[in-house]
Amino acid sequence: MKITVAKDAGYCFGVRDAVNMAYDSAEEFGNVYMLGDIVHNEQVVEDLENVGTKVVKTLDDVPKDSPILFRAHGTVNELWEEAKSKKMNIIDATCPLVHEIHHEVKRLAEDGRQIIIIGDHGHDEVVAIANQVENSMIISSTLEASKLRKMKKVGVVSQSTQMIENVQGIMNILMEKVFDLHFVNTICYPTKRNHEQIKTLAMVNDVMIIIGSFTSANSKRLAELSSERNRNSYQVTCAEDLNVDWFKNKNSVGISAGASTPDYLIDEVKLRIQEYTRK
């Protein structure tokens, strides 16, 4: 059985840095607090809990002098201000590419444009982008875009992990509705690379395995990309979810994983497939 793991499967550098910062802070201070899970992956959250990280709902839940880590996908301004006014020890794990999106969206708003963010409603990254400017709109699908009224001057950015096809579909509709349209493509390059590699792998392998939590929109998107090109595509959270029957009479497997999937889960899945197909 030929097994190919996508070159950039798993953690993007933004998530990898944030997780490492959480481990380092837990080691240095004995604990570190976060508002919500650091990544959408139950296994990573559990591993981090075991070394002393704690998830809380509000800044008031953070004990005095304990560090608070702001996660990779960005934090709303009110929380930054609250933490600063309380003189908290802030560990900023915001991905530099997310900072860039915040910068771009502010620039577009300063140019007098109505802001549209292409992204998932309620997703932390999208909420933090929207928070940078006033009166932004979030559009997640072509259906939502088709319901928009005609507009004069619009600036568009996208959530970093969007699929290019969804963004293109929405932009096609906006082109018909907006007179002066400025789009900044803020899909980040680790996402672009990961998506491209999955598309290629799905075309040339008999079976595709996508590893990622079902709570991760990013991982579900990868599974979708794969399924559209290969009907033997399966999303799993770990090696235990694999089914030996998927690999019967097959010669090749492609593996990829969402940006919140740690390397060891990818290795375990690869090993298990090797065991299945050796028999």
Ligand code: SF4
């Ligand atoms: S998905 Fe992209 S923008 Fe988001 S944390 Fe990873 S590298 Fe940064």
